[in-house]
Amino acid sequence: MPIKKLPALALxxxxxxxxxxxxxxxGDKAPEFTTQASxxxxxxxxxxxxxxxxxxxxxxxxxxxxTTGCTIEAHDFAEATEQYKAxxxxxxxxxxDNIGTLNxxxxxxxxxxxxxxxxxxxxxxxxxxxxxxxKPEYSDRTSYVITPDGKILYTYTDxxxxxxVENTLAALKAWKANGGK
Numbered sequence: 001m002p003i004k005k006l007p008a009l010a011l012x013x014x015x016x017x018x019x020x021x022x023x024x025x026x027g028d029k030a031p032e033f034t035t036q037a038s039x040x041x042x043x044x045x046x047x048x049x050x051x052x053x054x055x056x057x058x059x060x061x062x063x064x065x066x067t068t069g070c071t072i073e074a075h076d077f078a079e080a081t082e083q084y085k086a087x088x089x090x091x092x093x094x095x096x097d098n099i100g101t102l103n104x105x106x107x108x109x110x111x112x113x114x115x116x117x118x119x120x121x122x123x124x125x126x127x128x129x130x131x132x133x134x135k136p137e138y139s140d141r142t143s144y145v146i147t148p149d150g151k152i153l154y155t156y157t158d159x160x161x162x163x164x165v166e167n168t169l170a171a172l173k174a175w176k177a178n179g180g181k
Contacts, residue, residue: 023129023142023155030059030146031127035119037092038102040112046092048146055088056153056175057146058168061130061139063159065097065105065116069141073161074109074116080165081113087172094119095139130157145171147180 024030030048037046051057060077062070077091084091091114097105099118106116119125122139130142143164145154154171156164 023157024144024152026152026155028152030144030150030152031124032150033124033127035094035117035124036099037115037117038099038106039115041103041107043099043103044115046115046117049150051090051092052146052148052150054090055148056090056172058084058089058091058143058172059128059146060091060093060141060143060164060168061125061128062093062095062141062161063132063135063138064095065101066109069159069161070095071109073141073164074105075111076161076165078109078111078113080169083169084114084172087169087176089145089172091115092117094124096120096122096125096137143168145175147175 032048034045034047036043048057062073064070074093081091093116096119098120102116102118106112110116125131125139130139132138132140140157141159141161142155142157144152145168147153153175154168156167
């Protein structure tokens, strides 16, 4: 094997060893969806297109209600709800959980501050490339900021819940500072 091919092979091997961060790309059109959601234990139909008429949407996927990381993340989003509202943004979380479970989660962990939506057949999770590779029956922890024109402004995937709120708020603030462009 010629020596020139070794760096290319090493790079290819390194790329295969990297974790796969599945998500849509910045600038992509966000897939439209309608699903059952719960806010404060009350069920309603959430439609992305309708929410975008009111401003940007922070759409975050989480693996499962009432797990440690998802509870931390829900608390973080609940605490930041007023900051999102000040930026004109709607927050909605999505998991594979059924609406009955989410009715309870929306009150206790989301503190009735923002909606969480049910995707038990994982149609939305798959459309947003947010499937957890190690356990495909769950979604990965992926956050999107979607602008009113339906485009992905920002995406972040990390199973640790720590930076999802801070990062999505920063993306919204930068977007707003740039005149919403």
